[in-house]
Amino acid sequence: DIVMTQSPLSLPVTPGEPASISCRSSQSLLHSNGFTYLDWYLQKPGQSPQLLIYLSSYRASGVPDRFSGSGSGTDFTLNISRVEAEDIGVYYCMQAVQTPQTFGPGTKVDIK
Amino acid sequence: QVQLVQSGADVKKPGASVKISCKTSGYNFTNQFIHWVRQAPGQGLEWMGIINPNDGTTNFAQQFQGRVTLTRDTSTATVYMDLRSLRSGDTAVYYCTRDHYGSSLYWGQGTLVTVSS
Numbered sequence: 001d002i003v004m005t006q007s008p009l010s011l012p013v014t015p016g017e018p019a020s021i022s023c024r025s026s027q028s029l030l031h032s033n034g035f036t037y038l039d040w041y042l043q044k045p046g047q048s049p050q051l052l053i054y055l056s057s058y059r060a061s062g063v064p065d066r067f068s069g070s071g072s073g074t075d076f077t078l079n080i081s082r083v084e085a086e087d088i089g090v091y092y093c094m095q096a097v098q099t100p101q102t103f104g105p106g107t108k109v110d111i112k
Numbered sequence: 113q114v115q116l117v118q119s120g121a122d123v124k125k126p127g128a129s130v131k132i133s134c135k136t137s138g139y140n141f142t143n144q145f146i147h148w149v150r151q152a153p154g155q156g157l158e159w160m161g162i163i164n165p166n167d168g169t170t171n172f173a174q175q176f177q178g179r180v181t182l183t184r185d186t187s188t189a190t191v192y193m194d195l196r197s198l199r200s201g202d203t204a205v206y207y208c209t210r211d212h213y214g215s216s217l218y219w220g221q222g223t224l225v226t227v228s229s
Contacts (some may be wrong), residue, residue, distance in 0.1 A: 039215045041157075048222055049157065054215035061217075072223060092157055094169070096214035100173035101159040 002027050002095050012112040014085045023076040023093035028075060029056070031049045037097035039092070040069055040078045043106075044089040052091075053078065068082035085111060113136040116208050122228045129196040130224045133207030141189035142166040145199050146210035148182065150204040151222075158204075162211070163191055187213035198227045 003026040013019045029038045037081040040053040053069035056076060066081040078110060088111060093104040119131065119133040148160040160200045161172035163182040181194040191208060206223045209216030 034187075037214050041216075043157075048214070048219040050219070051212070051215055051217050054213055054217070060212075060215075087119050092158075094215075099159075099162065099171050101214075103157040103159070111129070 001100055002029075002098065004079075004093055004095055004102050005087050005091055006091075006104035009105060009107055011107055011109045013080075013087075013109055014112050015085055015086065015093070016082050019080045019083050019109065020108075021091055021093075023079045023089075023104055025074045025076075025095050028073045029076075029095050030048075036072060037095060038065075038069070038071065038076050039094045039096060041092045041094060041103075042085075042087070042089050045090065054096075068103050083109075114210065114218045115143045118206075118217055118220040118223045121224040121226070123228065124198050125229055126204060126227055128198050128220045128227075129194060130198060131192055131194045131227050132206055132208075132225070134191045134193070134197055134220055136189045136191070136210065137212075141184075141186060145150075146184075146212060147209045147216055148180075149209060149216065151207070151223045152201070155204075160193075160206075165189075165191065181182060193223075198225075200227050203227045 005024045007022045028038050036056040038056045041049040043049040057069045068079045070077050090106040090108050092106050115137045117135045147162045160216050163170045165184045184191045208220045210218040
């Protein structure tokens with residue numbers, strides 16, 4: 001199985017400031033079809049997770065453009081250009097290049 | 113709009129089975145795979161398996177093989193997850209999700225299953 005790691009695991013943020021989370025996979029997430037199967041999800045307190053970024057850098061419908069994903073191969077980053085109070089929660093990266101799909105341990109983002 | 117509505121919370125004794133339903137609407141049911149993901153209390157997300165509603169084929173994470181069954185009813189656009197031989201470690205919120213390029217774009221509201229004697 002592909003092992004996903006994230007850093008940091010806890011991230012205090014200041015509203016209006018940028019933030020970033022790193023994700024690393026134990027194998028390349030580049031599929032033979034040319035797409036890189038790395039997702040980012042946000043789970044707000046008491047809610048189901050929501051998809052933010054898929055295929056490494058595509059924003060899901062309705063996701064604010066302050067969220068962006070980048071990276072390739074085994075190293076990925078989620079950037080938030082200006083954090084808002086509603087962005088608090090746990091962020092997970094997940095690989096979908098092969099089954100079983102596997103998630104990172106999560107990064108808890110809260111307000112400083 | 114796309115919706116996945118799951119059955120309600122359940123309490124089971126160790127060794128029992130649980131069956132959770134996931135009723136979908138707002139899209140062509142047979143066109144998109146359905147995933148199942150679970151989350152133990154205070155823990156992260158764990159992918160369990162996937163079903164192709166078009167032909168019923170399934171794929172599971174190894175730790176669930178032999179203990180979980182996914183089925184679908186195309187007449188009601190509903191997917192069912194059956195987990196057997198429950199143990200305390202199966203206490204979790206179970207989510208069904210709809211696939212989008214391998215990702216889980218739409219999520220059900222989650223179903224809490226508590227396994228307790």
